[in-house]
Amino acid sequence: MTSGVHDSPLTLAPTRPTVWRDDEAGHSMRSLVYFVATFVVALILGIGSAWYMIDHGSPLTTTKVGAWEGWLSAGNPNADYYTRAHVARSGRLPLTSTVARYFVARTDDNGRALAADCTYLITGRPLNARWWSVALYDEYGGLIANSSGRYSFNSEELLRHADGSYRINLARNARPENWLPTGAVDQRLTLMLRIYSPRETDAAGIGFIAGDRLPKIERLSCE
Amino acid sequence: MRMRLPGLFIALGLVLAGLIHIVAVLALPSLAPKNGFSRFAALGPVNTVIQIPPAAPGQQPMPMMAPDVRYAFCRFDLSNGPVRLSARITDELLLIALYTPGAENFYSVVGADVKRPEVELIIITADQSVEEAGVDSPESVDNVIVVNSPVSEGIALLRLPLAGPSRADAAEQALKATSCGPYSRSG
Numbered sequence: 001m002t003s004g005v006h007d008s009p010l011t012l013a014p015t016r017p018t019v020w021r022d023d024e025a026g027h028s029m030r031s032l033v034y035f036v037a038t039f040v041v042a043l044i045l046g047i048g049s050a051w052y053m054i055d056h057g058s059p060l061t062t063t064k065v066g067a068w069e070g071w072l073s074a075g076n077p078n079a080d081y082y083t084r085a086h087v088a089r090s091g092r093l094p095l096t097s098t099v100a101r102y103f104v105a106r107t108d109d110n111g112r113a114l115a116a117d118c119t120y121l122i123t124g125r126p127l128n129a130r131w132w133s134v135a136l137y138d139e140y141g142g143l144i145a146n147s148s149g150r151y152s153f154n155s156e157e158l159l160r161h162a163d164g165s166y167r168i169n170l171a172r173n174a175r176p177e178n179w180l181p182t183g184a185v186d187q188r189l190t191l192m193l194r195i196y197s198p199r200e201t202d203a204a205g206i207g208f209i210a211g212d213r214l215p216k217i218e219r220l221s222c223e
Numbered sequence: 224m225r226m227r228l229p230g231l232f233i234a235l236g237l238v239l240a241g242l243i244h245i246v247a248v249l250a251l252p253s254l255a256p257k258n259g260f261s262r263f264a265a266l267g268p269v270n271t272v273i274q275i276p277p278a279a280p281g282q283q284p285m286p287m288m289a290p291d292v293r294y295a296f297c298r299f300d301l302s303n304g305p306v307r308l309s310a311r312i313t314d315e316l317l318l319i320a321l322y323t324p325g326a327e328n329f330y331s332v333v334g335a336d337v338k339r340p341e342v343e344l345i346i347i348t349a350d351q352s353v354e355e356a357g358v359d360s361p362e363s364v365d366n367v368i369v370v371n372s373p374v375s376e377g378i379a380l381l382r383l384p385l386a387g388p389s390r391a392d393a394a395e396q397a398l399k400a401t402s403c404g405p406y407s408r409s410g
Contacts, residue, residue: 077327082248093378
């Protein structure tokens with residue numbers, strides 16, 4: 001930054017090339033440049049950090065397990081301001097986190113964005129809750145048109161193995177077992193796991209879902 | 224003195240960045256015009272139950288609506304007195320949740336916790352009381368719940384998660400039996 005300011009056309013040609021020992025005019029001009037630069041940097045830092053904290057959350061506001069992200073106080077009247085801003089921006093009306101928990105995944109377990117032209121295997125074990133559901137959306141939260149009219153699988157309809165575990169195939173073309181179609185359009189995908197009335201709660205009364213209970217998302221192949 | 228100038232600018236920059244951060248976070252909820260509340264408010268009048276068609280591609284008032292949940296809502300306006308919301312509990316999965324315009328879910332009740340076939344919520348503001356509205360002691364009736372609302376206008380959102388793919392029709396019928404309107408002794 002120092003050299004940039006020094007080379008700037010705004011600085012009057014200094015009699016001596018030292019930054020801090022110029023004539024008065026050069027000094028005040030330099031101060032102005034510094035001030036503007038400081039303000040621009042502050043604006044970028046302030047807005048950028050706010051956006052990051054509202055969009056991605058921090059360990060204080062969110063639980064992150066694998067690809068899943070869940071806001072701890074979503075919908076809660078006592079929620080912090082980051083969570084409030086996140087919920088307002090989402091356009092949703094989530095149930096308070098003492099009644100329901102929501103987890104969103106936009107990537108697979110390796111951090112690669114979920115895409116409609118890939119196939120994924122979601123494997124999971126039963127969740128300790130009254131009702132839960134895995135639903136598939138486009139990146140804006142819209143349901144994806146498909147010929148079988150299948151947009152989600154919930155705890156009541158999922159085909160499961162004898163031990164309660166399940167597999168959901170996320171794919172463009174029909175798959176055996178539980179098939180969640182990714183649709184004909186090449187686009188990014190979002191998964192939402194909604195868990196109503198979790199039976200365990202943490203000390204704050206927030207529904208508790210053990211991290212290892214959240215389903216794994218494995219990418220199998222891409223077109 | 225002059226040697227400390229960069230330090231001053233860095234300090235000033237950090238303080239400014241912090242202030243901008245705080246203002247941005249606090250201002251965002253009111254700058255988000257399409258929050259959940261305003262999306263529903265656009266769908267119909269106050270103090271009546273509006274059923275939302277099953278979520279389908281291109282047919283969702285809110286993003287990320289559950290395709291396997293049936294929704295109905297009542298936007299309540301308490302400025303002319305308390306509002307009564309009654310719902311038939313056909314399913315223990317039924318969830319009734321009350322929201323402020325800021326999307327805070329300040330009250331919720333689950334069907335499984337109501338040991339009656341019907342539940343009645345009387346929504347009042349802090350400066351109202353149900354006595355004034357002509358009720359002697361609604362607390363004596365088990366299925367009547369008086370809910371204090373922190374706002375005079377909000378949304379009651381009913382969710383009925385489907386207990387299986389064949390349950391959609393029954394769920395929609397159950398939500399049709401919901402009523403919402405100004406509270407009165409006769410009603």
